[in-house]
Amino acid sequence: MNKSKHLEEVIKTHQITKEKALLDKHIQKKNEVKDALEEKYGTDIYPPFNSGSYAKNTAINTKFDFDLVSPFKRNAFSSSGTLEQMYNDVYDFLYDKYKNEAEVKKQKVSIGMEFYADSDGDVIKIDVVPGRELNQDQYSDDENLNLYVYYKYGNFDAGSERIKTNVKTQINNIKDRATNEKDSIRKIIRLLKVWKNNKGNYPTKSFFLELITIKAFDNNEITGNLWEKLKVVLEFIRDNVTKENFTLKDPGNSSNDLADTLTTYEKQQLSSDMENMLNRIGENDENLKTYFPENQKFKEEVSNKNEYGTNSGIPIPPPKLNFG
Amino acid sequence: MLKVEEIGLSLEIEDMLLNSLLVEGKKHYPNEFGGFLIGNYSNNNKHLKLTDSILPTKYKSSRRNFERTTEGIEEQLKKMYYEKPSKFYVGEWHTHPNNSTIPSSTDISAIYTIVNMRDSCIKNPILLIIGYTKSQVDFGFYVYFNNKLYRYE
């Protein structure tokens, strides 16, 4: 089995453009929500923007990350308003507006909206991330935002007043690397997302996987074919994530450490998952398919490449054969 | 034309040939019977045309078992291979008197034997099972592909 060839197929069958219709629906819905927020909050809000994987060029078609960051002005909820008030106000607004067409729920730092399946059976998910500039009118200068932590998030406690970050820097950092090193970083990030998505409800954030991939590339000479590159990244995660001094700096705010978004146990689990995966693939190439499956929905196109196998020379039947 | 949609491969066989296999099979009722399937692939190797069958000269059969050997058919295989267009061994057929066209475990293991032969003769052998009763006939065409047996529809 050619492992790199398989991985290329995995990426190909997970290309976001393959789900054009679903992607368009997401973009349309995202714009709708954006308009609704702008209409509701008027001059208290800067234009909301998408920060999900689509914006970062690392999306896969089995899970669309559409994170709509909504930057509020410092005094939007009065000069003494708290981040919690901001978070709840946005939640109340979205809940009232969409309760009949979506499930609206509070998440770690965002408000999740899962729209009920449409007539095609498609489900659209959009997360709204409310953030607030640090000082009145400062956002246009530094693009820094404070986020509200709704419930325990790795080592961040629930109700923490803030995670200060610069989402635009986050996006650009990853987008630049992913675009410039598309044959390596972008592909590996997409593969890791396929793996994570395949695991179900995995605690590691996509953002974490993006940063750790970049860190692995910065720390190692990564060459060779796609499988060889992936392998180095997997080994890097296995060997480093549980180290005591391991950090993943948020490019939007270097004092934020993404390593803190996982608990000690979750880090151990991530490391041992990497170890098991490397061992199983080492024992048998075919196991690669278990961790990185092709998107069956788009496999048919690939099946066009199937053909009856031939060998040179006269095919000879087995001398003696039994049928039942 | 028969197709396996999932893997995009197809197959054709003339009614005349198919009927002659049924006639040969029924001669051995209530025992099973079968033989070798001969044919060739299209230029893009996506389509198989079954052209002939070679009947075994030495075999054992009972109601639930059929064992054929290749004794005495080697010359015919060679001759067909050098014909223009070339025709060659692509699989096996046999009957299931008073039964369905579902492959038995013995049939499946026979397919494994073909693909696992040292000088693997063909990569995607065809299995044709003719299930028949006095009043009904059903033909089941299967191909071994990527470790699985697919049925043509």
Add this chain to the structure above:
Amino acid sequence: MKGRTTEINTIIGNIPDVTIIEPFELKDGLTKGCISVFVEGLTEAIQFFVEISEQYPFKWHDSETIKFFNSELLDYKHIMEDGSACIHTAHSPVLSKKLNYDIESVKAWIKKYYINRELDTHYEHLIVPRRKFKDACFAYFFNEVDYQFSKNQYGYLDYSTINMGHFHKDRCTSSIIQSFRNKDNKELVEAKWNFQIKSLEKHIGVYIFIENTPSKNNRWIFEKWGDFADILPPDFLKFLHFVEGQFRKNEGAHLPLMIGYKITESEIHWQAVMLEIGNFPIYGEKVNQQWVSQLDKERIIDWAMTRDCSYKYFFGRGKLCDRITESKILMIGVGAIGSIVAKTFVRTGCTKLDFIDFDVKEPENICRSEYSFTTGLNNKTDDLIFELFRISPFFEPIKGGYEFSETFNYFIKSNLSDNQLKSEIEKYLNSYDIIIDCTADNDLLYILSRLNITSSLINLSISNHAKHLICATEQNRYEFITTQFNGSVLEFDTEDLHNPTGCWSPTFKASYNDINTLVQFSIKHINLKMGEKKQLRNFVIETEDQNGFNIKLKEF
């Protein structure tokens, strides 16, 4: 034999702090003597009469063949009824070594229970001599009930006989306590047994809750009814008299009396006494012109055997982790693998299990599953429920049974594009904490993998000859199992699948031993992970039999 007696005297004489008071001699087949043993902390040495049987230094019928008696020690812990110290010592086939070990144990006993008067951390039941009642033994099983008894509360109880067997050479009738009623025969509380046990024919008994232990020294249970004289209240004796009259026509029949008392602040124990109708240990006496029931004080109490079968004792010697045993479990497919899993679960403390399978048990299924021959052709679900009822009194199938299986299959394999139906099925399945699929049915696997199931879903399957067990626990179960089984990952031959005569669905070949080895291994692994609250990962158990049998776990 004389040489042996001399040897014993010499060895014991040489053991420090031990003095021979009466030298050992051979009497009635036993070597007997008297010694005194001193341990630091004693004011004077303690004397023991020692009896050594012929089998010594080996055990006989699982008990020690040396005994150290001192009837003055009866009130101390770990002294048997005959006044011998209960010692547990090491094995040695060498006489001198064994004697040294045993005396060492006697010293340990003295230190622990005589000098330090240590109390064991666990409760020790009163010693009840096993007696026959009219040539047979009787045993009563009870379990914890949700009811607070008050001191001197008495009334009727229901019991059912579960079996008549033998205790060694004696006939032995075992019964369970079903429910307690008040003295006006109104039901107070039912015991928590499974449905089948609850539906057994009921008989009547009586009880009284006396609160305090029926013992003078917390070691030995009362011997004569006179010991109860100040304990049993007069209205209870009157009640006994009334009950005896009520059943007068059954004269000679037995009637159990359960005497309840606290063994800890929150726990009570019941001890059964056998009464004979027409011969209750009471008599009437005229006091102040009135007939009063009195206890027959000199009568020996016919204690019967009693066993506390509450959940914590029934599974006291070993169970799976709470996360499994407290779960509501659905098992789909109860063939070879499924029935072994089910039986293991029930034996290890699970109580809420449902089954889905619409196969009928055939004679050829029995050799490698948990079914029995004598129930003949029978729906697997019904048959298994019956088997499991026999094992655990706490096993309670919620649904199960054949009809439930049919309905389930109809729903799950109907059109899943019907979103309403799909979400109903999901809702139903998610009402279970754990779902175990042992069907090896790829259609079902596919459907389950497409449903949004929040329960822990575990698929178990085995390859031919039980070379491997494949266990899927993650969302990618469908891809995982099909990749494992498509022949290119696991190397196993499908060459000789078992092909039963005239049947076109081949099954894999493997014995009960082959399958059970793998199933138990996998349950052990799952239990470990769940017990540690860790995430379950897909895994494969590989076996190797080239160089002896080896098992390897591969987690994915």
